[in-house]
Amino acid sequence: xxxxxxxxxxxxxxxxxxxxxxxxxxxxxxxxxxxxxxxxxxxxxxxxxxxxxxxxxxxxxxxxxxxxxxxxxxxxxxxxxxxxxxxxxxxxxxxxxxxxxxxxxxxxxxxxxxxxxxxxxxxxxxxxxxxxxxxxxxxxxxxxxxxxxxxxxx
Amino acid sequence: xxxxxxxxxxxxxxxxxxxxxxxxxxxxxxxxxxxxxxxxxxxxxxxxxxxxxxxxxxxxxxxxxxxxxxxxxxxxxxxxxxxxxxxxxxxxxxxxxxxxxxxxxxxxxxxxxxxxxxxxxxxxxxxxxxxxxxxxxxxxxxxxxxxxxxxxxxxxxxxxxxxxxxxxxxxxxxxxxxxxxxxxxxxxxxxxxxxxxxxxxxxxxxxxxxxxxxxxxxxxxxxxxxxxxxxxxxxxxxxxxxxxxxxxxxxxxxxxxxxxxxxxxxxxxxxxxxxxxxxxxxxxxxxxxxxxxxxxxxxxxxxxxxxxxxxxxxxxxxxxxxxxxxxxxxxxxxxxxxxxxxxxxxxxxxxxxxxxxxxxxxxxxxxxxxxxxxxxxxxxxxxxxxxxxxxxxxxxxxxxxxxxxxxxxxxxxxxxxxxxxxxxxxxxxxxxxxxxxxxxxxxxxxxxxxxxxxxxxxxxxxxxxxxxxxxxxxxxxxxxxxxxxxxxxxxxxxxxxxxxxxxxxxxxxxxxxxxxxxxxxxxxxxxxxxxxxxxxxxxxxxxxxxxxxxxxxxxxxxxxxxxxxxxxxxxxxxxxxxxxxxxxxxxxxxxxxxxxxxxxxxxxxxxxxxxxxxxxxxxxxxxxxxxxxxxxxxxxxxxxxxxxxxxxxxxxxxxxxxxxxxxxxxxxxxxxxxxxxxxxxxxxxxxxxxxxxxxxxxxxxxxxxxxxxxxxxxxxxxxxxxxxxxxxxxxxxxxxxxxxxxxxxxxxxxxxxxxxxxxxxxxxxxxxxxxxxxxxxxxxxxxxxxxxxxxxxxxx
Numbered sequence: 001x002x003x004x005x006x007x008x009x010x011x012x013x014x015x016x017x018x019x020x021x022x023x024x025x026x027x028x029x030x031x032x033x034x035x036x037x038x039x040x041x042x043x044x045x046x047x048x049x050x051x052x053x054x055x056x057x058x059x060x061x062x063x064x065x066x067x068x069x070x071x072x073x074x075x076x077x078x079x080x081x082x083x084x085x086x087x088x089x090x091x092x093x094x095x096x097x098x099x100x101x102x103x104x105x106x107x108x109x110x111x112x113x114x115x116x117x118x119x120x121x122x123x124x125x126x127x128x129x130x131x132x133x134x135x136x137x138x139x140x141x142x143x144x145x146x147x148x149x150x151x152x153x154x
Numbered sequence: 155x156x157x158x159x160x161x162x163x164x165x166x167x168x169x170x171x172x173x174x175x176x177x178x179x180x181x182x183x184x185x186x187x188x189x190x191x192x193x194x195x196x197x198x199x200x201x202x203x204x205x206x207x208x209x210x211x212x213x214x215x216x217x218x219x220x221x222x223x224x225x226x227x228x229x230x231x232x233x234x235x236x237x238x239x240x241x242x243x244x245x246x247x248x249x250x251x252x253x254x255x256x257x258x259x260x261x262x263x264x265x266x267x268x269x270x271x272x273x274x275x276x277x278x279x280x281x282x283x284x285x286x287x288x289x290x291x292x293x294x295x296x297x298x299x300x301x302x303x304x305x306x307x308x309x310x311x312x313x314x315x316x317x318x319x320x321x322x323x324x325x326x327x328x329x330x331x332x333x334x335x336x337x338x339x340x341x342x343x344x345x346x347x348x349x350x351x352x353x354x355x356x357x358x359x360x361x362x363x364x365x366x367x368x369x370x371x372x373x374x375x376x377x378x379x380x381x382x383x384x385x386x387x388x389x390x391x392x393x394x395x396x397x398x399x400x401x402x403x404x405x406x407x408x409x410x411x412x413x414x415x416x417x418x419x420x421x422x423x424x425x426x427x428x429x430x431x432x433x434x435x436x437x438x439x440x441x442x443x444x445x446x447x448x449x450x451x452x453x454x455x456x457x458x459x460x461x462x463x464x465x466x467x468x469x470x471x472x473x474x475x476x477x478x479x480x481x482x483x484x485x486x487x488x489x490x491x492x493x494x495x496x497x498x499x500x501x502x503x504x505x506x507x508x509x510x511x512x513x514x515x516x517x518x519x520x521x522x523x524x525x526x527x528x529x530x531x532x533x534x535x536x537x538x539x540x541x542x543x544x545x546x547x548x549x550x551x552x553x554x555x556x557x558x559x560x561x562x563x564x565x566x567x568x569x570x571x572x573x574x575x576x577x578x579x580x581x582x583x584x585x586x587x588x589x590x591x592x593x594x595x596x597x598x599x600x601x602x603x604x605x606x607x608x609x610x611x612x613x614x615x616x617x618x619x620x621x622x623x624x625x626x627x628x629x630x631x632x633x634x635x636x637x638x639x640x641x642x643x644x645x646x647x648x649x650x651x652x653x654x655x656x657x658x659x660x661x662x663x664x665x666x667x668x669x670x671x672x673x674x675x676x677x678x679x680x681x682x683x684x685x686x687x688x689x690x691x692x693x694x695x696x697x698x699x700x701x702x703x704x705x706x707x708x709x710x711x712x713x714x715x716x717x718x719x720x721x722x723x724x725x726x727x728x729x730x731x732x733x734x735x736x737x738x739x740x741x742x743x744x745x746x747x748x749x750x751x752x753x754x755x756x757x758x759x760x761x762x763x764x765x766x767x768x769x770x771x772x773x774x775x776x777x778x779x780x781x782x783x784x785x786x787x788x789x790x791x792x793x794x795x796x797x798x799x800x801x802x803x804x805x806x807x808x809x810x811x812x813x814x815x816x817x818x819x820x821x822x823x824x825x826x827x828x829x830x831x832x833x834x835x836x837x838x839x840x841x842x843x844x845x846x847x848x849x850x851x852x853x854x855x856x857x858x859x860x861x862x863x864x865x866x867x868x869x870x871x872x873x874x875x876x877x878x879x880x881x882x883x884x885x886x887x888x889x890x891x892x893x894x895x896x897x898x899x900x901x902x903x904x905x906x907x908x909x910x911x912x913x914x915x916x917x918x919x920x921x922x923x924x925x926x927x928x929x930x931x932x933x934x935x936x937x938x939x940x941x942x943x944x945x946x947x948x949x950x
Binding site for chain 2: 020027046067069095096118125128
């Protein structure tokens with residue numbers, strides 16, 4: 001009936017968080033920010049391996065770009081010294097810029113790829129860059145199923 | 155002074171930093187006021203500006219070292235550590251550039267400390283690349299502010315040299331009126347700078363050494379890499395370059411967490427299951443997946459649902475005959491369309507496509523009664539279907555609003571009477587279809603074909619049966635949703651039945667299947683060899699039809715193999731094998747695509763064989779392959795588990811004593827309380843040999859310290875050895891800087907609890923000052939001693 005459908009809608013929209021999978025850091029190259037690309041078994045049923053690996057590899061590339069020591073970082077350092085670090089008040093560092101790009105990328109990945117599969121990636125910066133967490137959302141709970149589908153015979 | 159662990163900066167903690175600041179600013183101001191005018195005149199007018207710039211640099215670095223967050227790692231959320239907190243080992247080994255580095259569990263912050271990270275007991279947080287806690291700036295020195303601290307030391311050294319030199323020059327030139335104000339002030343200034351010069355120079359030299367070796371103060375005093383290889387060093391010059399020029403890492407604790415929430419709607423895509431679903435042959439010869447989903451946890455079961463393909467369905471609700479009939483009627487209404495294959499790419503109305511295709515195959519030869527019976531038999535499938543149905547089908551995620559739960563039929567097991575093989579295949583294809591609704595099509599085909607290929611258990615009849623069952627569920631779940639129907643229809647080529655599918659505007663976007671599969675049933679986007687849209691012929695039917703199977707049968711000519719199976723597996727329905735050619739074609743199609751990857755191959759599935767013969771061969775080969783696959787899968791799972799456990803505990807678990815964290819009651823009791831004896835500090839204390847191994851707050855310490863093999867005696871650093879020897883010889887050592895931790899440990903031998911507070915973070919600068927003060931300046935000594943004890947007491 002209408003009421004069951006109403007419940008269904010509500011239930012459906014509140015897909016429950018069933019599990020969290022954490023992708024740990026890969027310290028094999030030192031303390032540079034890099035995440036393990038090993039595909040966790042808990043996600044095997046939720047997402048394709050290639051998609052997952054692409055995401056993590058892209059994130060790793062972003063972080064590598066942020067931490068790269070090169071021309072731009074030299075310039076930033078010199079400028080900072082020259083201005084007695086007052087430059088940090090007005091300008092955001094290169095790392096921050098890349099972090100914004102990463103946030104946008106993660107948002108986009110969530111919308112396009114992960115949310116349709118009931119997963120959500122959280123930005124690792126929120127956890128101090130220690131882990132990337134994948135939140136696994138459960139599908140509609142059984143209760144709503146039974147509410148909605150009442151067999152005539154039953 | 156950032157001290158996130160404390161509510162307010164304790165007044166006593168501010169004493170060193172304010173002293174340092176006052177001394178620095180005061181002396182320099184006096185210098186500028188009293189000495190510089192003469193210098194500008196006598197030596198060069200450039201002297202004061204240079205000194206001013208240098209002083210500005212000193213202050214900027216001092217300010218940054220004082221106020222900049224050192225790289226504080228925020229505490230882990232509860233969800234992250236629920237396993238680790240009580241059951242995981244204290245240490246976790248990780249391989250850094252070939253060197254095994256131990257990551258310790260931080261009881262306060264609830265995570266394994268990354269390499270080089272340490273917990274500061276003064277500030278009560280973990281700091282990345284932790285160097286030490288400097289009381290002179292009242293801040294931890296870590297990854298983010300080490301460069302400012304280092305530059306502060308360098309610039310301060312140069313500044314002190316300059317002040318001292320110019321002051322001395324002034325005094326030497328004004329020996330006659332030594333007691334004039336200017337001269338006196340200058341004398342005071344140069345004496346201050348001269349007194350502090352040696353400790354500062356010592357500290358600077360120490361840090362230059364550390365940078366060249368790529369170590370932190372913490373690592374140096376704990377002797378982590380004394381005997382071994384330091385994996386974190388990049389070479390002397392690269393280390394300097396990294397120190398000065400690396401990009402500033404971000405602040406983790408002050409992040410504005412505002413991001414648009416991403417809605418996670420229930421209908422979820424599911425990837426192709428690449429793993430073999432373990433099949434077990436049941437007593438009645440029907441293979442069923444041994445991952446039987448009991449059906450109660452449909453909403454939350456992910457993998458099990460997918461795996462649970464062939465479980466014999468628990469008794470389902472009775473098929474709704476009325477629904478069947480209505481479906482039939484609806485199908486009949488569609489009329490008979492052409493028999494031509496309707497490729498998925500044809501922009502037909504999605505919901506009509508399956509109907510069209512079904513109808514194109516002609517009416518079913520099966521009388522409705524028989525179909526009803528079949529559907530009843532298949533009703534047993536419904537309950538598993540029901541359960542899986544609760545999983546929203548993928549593909550609907552984004553756009554579907556009104557769509558009810560997609561039948562995650564693909565995972566619905568086939569009814570027991572049907573061969574489970576085909577069911578597996580069907581469910582997989584359904585899964586695929588739903589999964590890839592919105593994902594890139596390029597990936598889909600690969601995935602699907604993979605999935606399909608991996609499912610040797612494939613038989614057209616099963617597919618059909620599966621589809622029928624799923625169709626019923628489809629109807630149930632998404633009663634009148636044409637989009638839903640559409641999604642289920644249109645199998646892409648080969649085995650990507652589910653890929654398709656609905657484009658944003660609801661039109662079918664599929665890859666044209668080479669052969670349409672006998673679609674009858676909704677949700678099974680399996681391409682049938684026949685030019686039928688596998689998708690729900692039911693689309694045109696009223697939804698909520700619990701037994702679409704009936705319709706499926708009615709609507710089209712089932713593949714002969716299917717038909718053959720039907721009578722064989724189900725009660726004899728009177729279905730005769732008909733039209734073997736299309737099924738043969740289907741079979742060949744299916745087998746070539748999905749089975750070729752497996753050893754199953756099209757053996758016995760030559761299209762020319764009769765359907766009956768095909769069945770026999772197919773079933774046997776399928777069963778054989780199923781069993782084989784199951785074994786492989788189990789083996790693989792075991793290996794994975796083994797590998798996982800290995801990874802977690804490390805190969806050298808036996809080497810380290812890894813006490814369970816339960817043995818540390820204080821840690822567990824106060825998750826965020828004052829840090830229990832900082833293992834780091836205790837470790838380095840022990841390693842320096844000062845306290846011996848007596849001060850142990852927990853049995854753990856013995857293991858942890860035992861792993862720190864070296865004592866100060868083995869230290870190659872002269873500072874260290876002298877400090878250690880001095881420690882042992884004197885209560886208050888007067889030797890240089892780095893004995894500070896040791897020295898400070900000594901005054902509190904009784905209070906083991908406060909000892910650890912003496913952190914690894916005790917600054918070398920503090921130590922240098924205090925140690926020198928003992929020898930050189932009684933006043934300063936007393937103040938510093940007072941400071942030491944105060945700070946020691948203050949330290950949480």
